[in-house]
Amino acid sequence: MNNEGVIGTQTDVGHVHAAHHDHDGDHHHHHETFISKYIFSMDHKMIAKQFLITGMVWAIIGGLMSVLFRMQLGYPGESFPILETLLGKWAKGGTITPEAYYALVTTHGTVLVFFVLTAGLSGTFANFLIPLQIGARDMASPFMNMLSYWFFFAAGVVMLSSIFVETGPFSGGWTAYPPLSALGSASPGSKTGMDLWLISMALFVVSSLLGGLNYIATILNMRTKGMSMTRLPLTIWALFFTAILGVLSFPVLLSGFILLIFDRNFGTSFYLSDIFIQGVGALPNEGGSAILYQHLFWFLGHPEVYIIILPAMGIVSEVMSTNARKPIFGYMAMLGSLFAIAVLAFVVWAHHMFVSGLNPFLGSFFVLLTLLIAVPSAIKVFNWLTTLWRGNLRFTAGMLYSIGFVSMFISGGLTGIFLGNSALDIHLHDTYFIIAHFHIVMGVAGIFGMYAGIYHWFPKMFGRYLNNTLSYIHFWVTLAGAYLIFWPMHYEGLAGMPRRYYDYSNWESFKQFVGLNQFITIVAIIVFATQLLFLFNFFYSMYKGRKVTSQNPWGSNTLEWTTPINPGHGNWVGEIPEVHRWAYDYGKDGHDYISQTTPVGADESRH
Amino acid sequence: MATTAITTDTKWWGGGKSPFNVEYGKLMMWYFLMSDAFTFGAFLIAYGTIRFSSTGWPDPNEVFQSFPGLGSGLPLMFVSLMTFILIISSVTMVLAVRAGHERNKAAVVKYLFWTIIGGIAFLSCQAWEWHHLHEEGAWWGRNPFVNQDGTASSTNFTNFFFTITGFHGFHVFSGVVINIIMLIMAMTDTFERRGHYLMIEKAGLYWHFVDLVWVFVFTCFYLI
Amino acid sequence: MAHSDHDSANKNEVRNVTIILSVLTIVELALGFLMYKSFNDPGFMRSAIKGIIIILMLAKAFYIVSYFMHLGHELRNMIMTIVVPLGLFFWFIIAFLYDGHTYKVSRLTYDKYKAESANVKQPAIEKNEEKRSETGH
Numbered sequence: 023m024n025n026e027g028v029i030g031t032q033t034d035v036g037h038v039h040a041a042h043h044d045h046d047g048d049h050h051h052h053h054e055t056f057i058s059k060y061i062f063s064m065d066h067k068m069i070a071k072q073f074l075i076t077g078m079v080w081a082i083i084g085g086l087m088s089v090l091f092r093m094q095l096g097y098p099g100e101s102f103p104i105l106e107t108l109l110g111k112w113a114k115g116g117t118i119t120p121e122a123y124y125a126l127v128t129t130h131g132t133v134l135v136f137f138v139l140t141a142g143l144s145g146t147f148a149n150f151l152i153p154l155q156i157g158a159r160d161m162a163s164p165f166m167n168m169l170s171y172w173f174f175f176a177a178g179v180v181m182l183s184s185i186f187v188e189t190g191p192f193s194g195g196w197t198a199y200p201p202l203s204a205l206g207s208a209s210p211g212s213k214t215g216m217d218l219w220l221i222s223m224a225l226f227v228v229s230s231l232l233g234g235l236n237y238i239a240t241i242l243n244m245r246t247k248g249m250s251m252t253r254l255p256l257t258i259w260a261l262f263f264t265a266i267l268g269v270l271s272f273p274v275l276l277s278g279f280i281l282l283i284f285d286r287n288f289g290t291s292f293y294l295s296d297i298f299i300q301g302v303g304a305l306p307n308e309g310g311s312a313i314l315y316q317h318l319f320w321f322l323g324h325p326e327v328y329i330i331i332l333p334a335m336g337i338v339s340e341v342m343s344t345n346a347r348k349p350i351f352g353y354m355a356m357l358g359s360l361f362a363i364a365v366l367a368f369v370v371w372a373h374h375m376f377v378s379g380l381n382p383f384l385g386s387f388f389v390l391l392t393l394l395i396a397v398p399s400a401i402k403v404f405n406w407l408t409t410l411w412r413g414n415l416r417f418t419a420g421m422l423y424s425i426g427f428v429s430m431f432i433s434g435g436l437t438g439i440f441l442g443n444s445a446l447d448i449h450l451h452d453t454y455f456i457i458a459h460f461h462i463v464m465g466v467a468g469i470f471g472m473y474a475g476i477y478h479w480f481p482k483m484f485g486r487y488l489n490n491t492l493s494y495i496h497f498w499v500t501l502a503g504a505y506l507i508f509w510p511m512h513y514e515g516l517a518g519m520p521r522r523y524y525d526y527s528n529w530e531s532f533k534q535f536v537g538l539n540q541f542i543t544i545v546a547i548i549v550f551a552t553q554l555l556f557l558f559n560f561f562y563s564m565y566k567g568r569k570v571t572s573q574n575p576w577g578s579n580t581l582e583w584t585t586p587i588n589p590g591h592g593n594w595v596g597e598i599p600e601v602h603r604w605a606y607d608y609g610k611d612g613h614d615y616i617s618q619t620t621p622v623g624a625d626e627s628r629h
Numbered sequence: 630m631a632t633t634a635i636t637t638d639t640k641w642w643g644g645g646k647s648p649f650n651v652e653y654g655k656l657m658m659w660y661f662l663m664s665d666a667f668t669f670g671a672f673l674i675a676y677g678t679i680r681f682s683s684t685g686w687p688d689p690n691e692v693f694q695s696f697p698g699l700g701s702g703l704p705l706m707f708v709s710l711m712t713f714i715l716i717i718s719s720v721t722m723v724l725a726v727r728a729g730h731e732r733n734k735a736a737v738v739k740y741l742f743w744t745i746i747g748g749i750a751f752l753s754c755q756a757w758e759w760h761h762l763h764e765e766g767a768w769w770g771r772n773p774f775v776n777q778d779g780t781a782s783s784t785n786f787t788n789f790f791f792t793i794t795g796f797h798g799f800h801v802f803s804g805v806v807i808n809i810i811m812l813i814m815a816m817t818d819t820f821e822r823r824g825h826y827l828m829i830e831k832a833g834l835y836w837h838f839v840d841l842v843w844v845f846v847f848t849c850f851y852l853i
Numbered sequence: 854m855a856h857s858d859h860d861s862a863n864k865n866e867v868r869n870v871t872i873i874l875s876v877l878t879i880v881e882l883a884l885g886f887l888m889y890k891s892f893n894d895p896g897f898m899r900s901a902i903k904g905i906i907i908i909l910m911l912a913k914a915f916y917i918v919s920y921f922m923h924l925g926h927e928l929r930n931m932i933m934t935i936v937v938p939l940g941l942f943f944w945f946i947i948a949f950l951y952d953g954h955t956y957k958v959s960r961l962t963y964d965k966y967k968a969e970s971a972n973v974k975q976p977a978i979e980k981n982e983e984k985r986s987e988t989g990h
Contacts, residue, residue, distance in 0.1 A: 157644075162653040235660050239653040247645030269664045270938060277671035281792065289770025290788040292679065309783025311956050314678050317949055318671060368941045372948060381955035384948060601644065641930070649931035659935060670942060674949045681953035684961070684971040690889040705882055706890055712878055714982050720871050727863060777893070779974040837921045841914055848910040853886040853903040 031100020033296070048252065049536025062172075062485035064164035065591040069171050070150035071483060078557065081469075083182075084133035089550050091126040093177045094118045097210065098525040112190065120524045123608025124193035126335065132198030132219070136182070136226055139330040139468045141174045144268075147333055147475050148237045148261045150483065154582035155255050157246025157599060162239040165233050173229035177222045184218035187481045192219040195522065197323065200293035200315050204285040206304050216286070220279055227272045228280075234272075236263035246581070248601035252357075253618070255580050255605040256350060259357055262334025263364040264329050271325035271368070278318030285310070307562050313378055320371035325466050328367040331431075334471020335402060340605075342406060342480045344578045345421035346413030347614060349606035352405045354534075359398035359405075365393050375446040375452050385444045399435055403428060414609070418477035420494035424503050428472040433505075437512065451520070455515025458508045466504045473497075476560075481575050485588045486567035492559040496552055498597040503549035510538050517534060584619055616622050633643060648816060658831045662838045665800075669842050672796065672847075674850055676789040683775030687786050700728050708851045711754045712843065718747025719840040722808075726833040736752030742813045744836065748805040754776050754823050755798050761790070790850055796802055797839070803837045807832050870920045877913050881906055 101116035114124035157502030193211030728736035766773035919925035
């Protein structure tokens with residue numbers, strides 16, 4: 023299949039080459055050192071690449087952790103010498119210890135949710151696309167943008183260091199519920215590991231706030247002439263709502279964590295009451311409420327899942343419309359549903375807590391609000407499907423991942439309707455059904471959106487293409503693998519198999535799943551290996567991939583494709599182009615595509 | 630200046646300009662304050678939640694009733710002083726911002742100076758109050774006060790009091806530091822060279838926000 | 854907004870808002886004092902006074918944000934972007950406090966020890982001593 027698209031009619035290769043060697047517009051190009059260009063860069067494109075590559079490193083670490091604990095789940099008690107080589111005392115004799123198992127599960131969750139799918143996804147694409155697609159030379163505050171990355175980096179360093187402390191990293195689950203997280207004597211991981219975990223997360227909140235404020239201010243203030251809000255590509259709208267969600271919900275998490283830090287270190291009892299620890303005795307802490315922590319945590323935690331999924335939705339809308347050669351179906355409906363999801367994200371948090379002792383009457387309101395989310399989600403799904411309908415589809419890797427995203431979003435979204443009912447949740451909570459649900463709808467769908475974006479904008483990032491054959495192998499194995507891993511977990515969950523257990527072989531009722539668990543483990547290893555293939559493709563193509571020769575390889579309308587193939591700091595040579603139309607004039611009046619910079623013709627039909 | 634003539638048919642959202650007619654820094658400061666409002670909101674709501682889940686709570690009038698030099702038995706007096714100090718320092722900040730708009734360097738320096746004095750005075754009051762409470766045996770994890778109905782109180786009264794007023798005090802402190810930086814920049818003519826005093830405006834927003842938070846903290850801890 | 858006597862209008866505004874804030878604070882303090890002196894037991898009057906104090910607090914917040922922070926003079930759309938998200942606090946507050954109340958009621962209902970100890974009075978001095986020895990230990 024031809025990557026270059028069949029179009030390229032309006033591209034001006036000569037101009038591009040001239041621009042490539044030339045200076046970047048009216049912006050500075052004075053002696054950039056290695057440090058100012060690659061390390062403490064203030065160019066939004068370089069910061070985006072930093073976010074992406076750091077995110078990929080964390081994805082590999084987090085993914086490897088899941089492979090390790092899947093080994094325990096698939097083959098409980100069996101000895102794998104490689105595990106002892108990797109984990110040392112945490113896997114004496116080649117079997118992972120329970121402490122190490124919980125530490126791996128916890129770190130896997132934290133890292134994937136925050137470092138990969140939040141920083142790696144919206145950090146990358148917000149930084150890369152916002153200035154390019156709205157027509158700005160850089161972010162509103164490039165300096166704060168740089169700080170945002172370095173706070174994220176520091177958070178990563180602290181989290182990484184927590185893996186190497188003697189008592190191990192935090193092991194009480196990524197949600198860090200007290201009392202397990204509040205009392206050092208509760209488990210080895212709740213000692214130094216938890217302190218480092220909290221410091222890391224606090225740094226991460228700062229990073230996310232610095233980034234989010236910048237994204238919002240840039241989108242509002244820095245749009246080029248003619249780029250009204252309703253002419254923005256849906257990627258930008260999605261990233262805009264993502265930033266708002268982050269700015270309003272992360273502070274609540276920070277407050278919750280500060281109270282937790284006091285509980286841990288200063289003898290307070292915000293979350294503690296009536297606790298007896300074996301070997302320690304009854305604790306003096308009285309009057310707190312562990313449910314309060316859950317409320318505070320999920321007030322962020324729920325918007326957080328939309329922080330993950332909204333950028334993916336935006337990327338998919340853009341990639342899908344471009345590669346279907348059709349306008350996105352229902353632009354305003356897409357926008358409205360993004361808004362509805364962003365609002366609902368803030369009012370449904372307690373549906374994670376139906377069995378925590380939450381007032382059941384209050385819970386019924388949360389059920390109602392939760393089920394309302396199905397409406398905007400369905401609107402989006404139908405709009406994607408109708409965008410594909412009778413389109414002139416080009417199955418690029420980015421397009422395949424976009425379609426895969428929609429498939430995942432449907433599969434995982436439907437089980438969300440099961441779980442949103444508090445009555446059903448009594449049976450399903452904390453089982454593998456939950457694991458299946460959120461991995462498909464948030465984890466895999468989020469990763470698919472990220473891959474769609476990487477495959478689509480790789481030519482813009484590095485001026486080269488990824489290898490197509492490897493891309494297709496990567497896609498099909500990942501798609502099939504994701505379903506093979508997570509689909510069977512629904513059955514396990516319906517049978518009552520609880521999550522976060524170290525070994526199921528003691529239960530007669532779960533012996534039926536021994537074979538299934540082994541199967542899931544094997545598939546997980548294959549899928550993980552395929553991601554390494556992608557990694558190889560990524561770094562190989564960065565240096566050796568086929569060069570992009572035309573300015574607009576996908577025949578896309580948006581502004582980033584009007585910049586030189588390798589844009590410098592400042593993005594455009596000379597003037598920033600003016601925008602005259604929305605981003606989705608594909609297949610209009612016999613034109614394959616009409617760039618946003620093309621003035622509206624006199625006899626043009628209305629869309 | 631930001632206040633250029635505004636025609637009614639301006640296409641605010643058409644791109645190429647700020648839809649709100651403000652520079653990005655001020656916009657960012659506003660949205661930062663929004664997010665900080667959620668930080669304080671979460672603290673105060675957590676405090677409310679614990680109060681609602683407790684069977685009793687100490688009466689603030691019994692706890693906060695001392696005034697330096699005048700002894701005890703004076704409920705609400707000292708905190709009123711603190712509140713007025715903060716309100717007055719907010720007023721001087723407004724005047725400093727306005728002087729900045731008029732590019733009146735002398736007035737900017739004067740009012741910033743008084744704002745800083747107000748901030749330091751507030752922090753001193755807070756330090757005295759904390760010290761006094763500590764003397765009485767109150768601290769994180771220690772609560773010498775009983776509930777209003779005479780039953781035993783959990784330590785969460787003091788826990789929340791010290792955490793939230795401490796967090797507010799931390800904001801006041803950083804506000805004072807920001808204002809001192811503004812004062813130095815104003816005195817060294819940095820703003821004159823820049824041609825505008827917009828930085829003062831942003832510092833002012835932060836300072837007023839600190840005052841705003843105090844309105845809520847004051848009500849939640851001392852009055853009800 | 855009038856542009857001509859902008860400055861003096863502004864000056865008056867600052868003065869007026871200062872007076873309003875001071876008066877509101879004094880009323881709040883008076884109410885707090887009244888509550889302390891006359892309505893010491895939980896009841897309708899105590900709750901009503903607390904309600905009034907909260908309304909006064911919101912009024913003060915409005916004056917600070919609108920005039921001192923100058924939000925009232927910004928463009929309408931900007932005001933909306935600041936004010937509308939604060940609407941999230943309604944559900945935030947209702948759900949948290951309601952569930953906090955539930956926590957108390959459930960514990961008093963199902964935890965016999967809690968229900969009994971909730972009514973035991975404790976003299977202040979004794980309590981004081983006990984707490985100190987506890988932390989010392």
